[in-house]
Amino acid sequence: MREMNLEQNIIHSVLTDDLSRAKSLLEQGEFPLLAELMDRAHEKALPLSHLKSEAPDFVVFFPAYTCGVGCKMCCTGFSSSTQLYEDYLYMSPDQFDSCMPWVQNSSYVIFCGLGETLESPHMIRFLEKIQDKISIIYTSGVPLTREKIRDLIRAELKILTFSFDGKAPLGHGAGNPDYIRKFWQKIDWVQQLKSEMNSIFPKITLNITVSQDNQDELSEIIGTAQQHGIQEIMIDPMTSFDQHNFEKTIFADFESSKNKINPILDRWNSEGLDVTQTGFAKSFLDSSSCPYVDNWLTLIGTGPSTIKAGVCEGLLEIPQPLRSFDNQEDWNSFPIRYLRYMHFCASEKSRPMHCQNCILTNLKNYADLSIARNSSEENTEHNPLAEYRLASRLKAEKKWEEARQGFLKALENNHDFALTGKTCFHLGEIELSRKDYKEARKYFELAVQYYYDHGLAFAYLYFLFMLDPPSQMPPRRDKFDASRLVSTLYDKYLAMNS
Ligand code: SF4
Numbered sequence: 001m002r003e004m005n006l007e008q009n010i011i012h013s014v015l016t017d018d019l020s021r022a023k024s025l026l027e028q029g030e031f032p033l034l035a036e037l038m039d040r041a042h043e044k045a046l047p048l049s050h051l052k053s054e055a056p057d058f059v060v061f062f063p064a065y066t067c068g069v070g071c072k073m074c075c076t077g078f079s080s081s082t083q084l085y086e087d088y089l090y091m092s093p094d095q096f097d098s099c100m101p102w103v104q105n106s107s108y109v110i111f112c113g114l115g116e117t118l119e120s121p122h123m124i125r126f127l128e129k130i131q132d133k134i135s136i137i138y139t140s141g142v143p144l145t146r147e148k149i150r151d152l153i154r155a156e157l158k159i160l161t162f163s164f165d166g167k168a169p170l171g172h173g174a175g176n177p178d179y180i181r182k183f184w185q186k187i188d189w190v191q192q193l194k195s196e197m198n199s200i201f202p203k204i205t206l207n208i209t210v211s212q213d214n215q216d217e218l219s220e221i222i223g224t225a226q227q228h229g230i231q232e233i234m235i236d237p238m239t240s241f242d243q244h245n246f247e248k249t250i251f252a253d254f255e256s257s258k259n260k261i262n263p264i265l266d267r268w269n270s271e272g273l274d275v276t277q278t279g280f281a282k283s284f285l286d287s288s289s290c291p292y293v294d295n296w297l298t299l300i301g302t303g304p305s306t307i308k309a310g311v312c313e314g315l316l317e318i319p320q321p322l323r324s325f326d327n328q329e330d331w332n333s334f335p336i337r338y339l340r341y342m343h344f345c346a347s348e349k350s351r352p353m354h355c356q357n358c359i360l361t362n363l364k365n366y367a368d369l370s371i372a373r374n375s376s377e378e379n380t381e382h383n384p385l386a387e388y389r390l391a392s393r394l395k396a397e398k399k400w401e402e403a404r405q406g407f408l409k410a411l412e413n414n415h416d417f418a419l420t421g422k423t424c425f426h427l428g429e430i431e432l433s434r435k436d437y438k439e440a441r442k443y444f445e446l447a448v449q450y451y452y453d454h455g456l457a458f459a460y461l462y463f464l465f466m467l468d469p470p471s472q473m474p475p476r477r478d479k480f481d482a483s484r485l486v487s488t489l490y491d492k493y494l495a496m497n498s
Pocket residue numbers: 067068069070071073074075076078079113114115116140172
């Protein structure tokens with residue numbers, strides 16, 4: 001486990017139910033509000049402990065942190081750079097091996113990008129260790145040579161997913177005709193070499209990032225893919241990282257884009273292809289269940305000896321002290337149990353804001369929020385960040401009521417989730433210091449709703465849940481059966497090709 005400071009150690013101990021360790025750490029006296037709450041909750045039932053789960057079925061690795069393709073739409077920074085970290089290029093074999101317990105318990109092992117997966121020099125070694133799993137690689141296809149394809153076939157890669165966006169100027173290859181020609185040629189190489197080597201693997205699938213630039217070309221791309229033997233296509237919406245790009249996303253005019261894209265999906269699906277939004281839905285519609293919660297574990301190297309874990313494919317982050325995911329305790333820690341509670345027991349409106357506005361599951365809300373955030377209208381008289389800073393100073397000076405008023409003002413007309421979450425956290429602490437536990441809980445619930453990685457807010461919430469557990473726990477809804485969906489498609493492929 002990586003080095004943690006006292007606060008992180010306390011948060012980790014509380015959130016992983018190691019309360020005897022938390023108690024001894026809290027005896028150092030630095031977090032009196034938390035220590036007092038812990039004393040009050042002594043010997044009460046652990047919160048949401050019935051919401052523990054088996055290990056996830058999908059484990060996702062990010063093996064390379066380099067990419068030379070230079071797509072202008074790239075949100076991870078490769079539009080202007082070729083590497084993510086200064087001194088760290090690839091997940092090492094030792095790092096991969098340290099995650100084997102997760103791999104062993106899973107059925108699907110996915111390699112995708114914060115970079116170009118096939119730039120990793122260790123890919124074949126990784127694949128050789130997981131030949132009993134359904135392995136999936138995402139690639140632009142740029143680094144593929146005939147020899148590399150042969151190596152992938154020998155290493156028994158099961159699914160190779162190419163990313164390609166037609167003639168979109170912001171997408172892969174920027175619509176360059178030579179890039180497009182070579183792209184389809186590489187698909188043909190894979191098909192030819194599979195046949196030469198008498199292998200039905202890897203199954204080839206296609207991932208298209210759709211934007212205003214290529215939505216009218218979508219049907220043509222799908223048709224070309226079919227001619228090259230591709231039967232499964234996932235369509236992801238392009239995201240924007242600046243105002244200029246936003247105008248090119250489908251979210252700038254979502255209803256109109258949706259009305260163009262969905263009939264294309266309907267048409268190709270009715271003709272026997274499997275064309276989906278982000279792999280799980282047959283059209284661009286909002287979904288009440290997230291396919292990733294309880295199914296997905298992402299493992300990202302952040303340095304030669306550090307790995308950051310996540311439990312979703314969207315923007316939701318878990319508190320930092322839990323992010324190394326060393327064992328099952330982290331997978332069943334309080335914030336993950338709480339996420340299950342929000343998704344499987346509570347109403348959609350109480351879910352984290354990142355979930356309510358998720359690009360993968362709540363497209364309409366995502367579109368509305370993007371428009372609000374990209375609106376050029378600025379309210380020069382109201383600056384939530386300045387209000388927040390002023391109120392924080394007042395709180396440090398223990399001017400509680402003035403601080404409270406300042407934080408309430410900072411909440412007005414604020415589209416910044418992190419700032420809203422932090423503001424609610426301080427309001428929660430103010431209520432806690434007044435011993436108004438009901439009000440404090442309300443604010444800590446809001447704090448984690450807006451800022452899910454707020455570890456200390458979760459630690460307070462943990463004990464407040466112990467003091468006042470939900471009186472009636474609604475029955476737990478089933479998680480999205482992502483495993484069945486993927487295995488059905490896999491079995492269909494086997495039946496058609498064996
Ligand atoms: S290939 Fe992927 S990682 Fe590389 S620039 Fe394009 S989108 Fe970014």
